[in-house]
Amino acid sequence: MKSDDVAQFVGLGRCLPLTASVLAICLLSLAGFPPFGGFIGKIYLFGTALAAGLTWLAVVMLVNVAMSLFYYVRVLEPMYLRLAAEKPLQNEPVEAQVPGQITQPWHQWHEEQQEEGERQVPEDES
Numbered sequence: 001m002k003s004d005d006v007a008q009f010v011g012l013g014r015c016l017p018l019t020a021s022v023l024a025i026c027l028l029s030l031a032g033f034p035p036f037g038g039f040i041g042k043i044y045l046f047g048t049a050l051a052a053g054l055t056w057l058a059v060v061m062l063v064n065v066a067m068s069l070f071y072y073v074r075v076l077e078p079m080y081l082r083l084a085a086e087k088p089l090q091n092e093p094v095e096a097q098v099p100g101q102i103t104q105p106w107h108q109w110h111e112e113q114q115e116e117g118e119r120q121v122p123e124d125e126s
Helices: 015-033 037-052 055-080 092-118
Strands: none
Touching: 015 037, 015 055, 015 092
16 A cells, blocks of 8 residues: 555454554544643643643643544544445555564464463362
């Protein structure tokens, strides 16, 4: 996908679910939705502005958040709410697969440790 035309994003959530979910998480963080980092940053900024008596600045920031949310929804809506029948499920790009492949051995080891720990816990016989 080598276009910055939002119409090209139609059905991206179905065709490339990992890529679409990463983009969605980034946009939701920028918009300030919890539990993402952007939410924590916005809480600190709003709190500091209000504590300093700069209510007008907090209002300007709130208007800015609302305006940016409009643009983020314009990107997210075609990705998930419009279906593109002509776009089949595709393989994720290698760049999107690498982090999962790197962390997969750790996840397998962690699951084995949990299973081993569950086997070693004696059951209470009451």
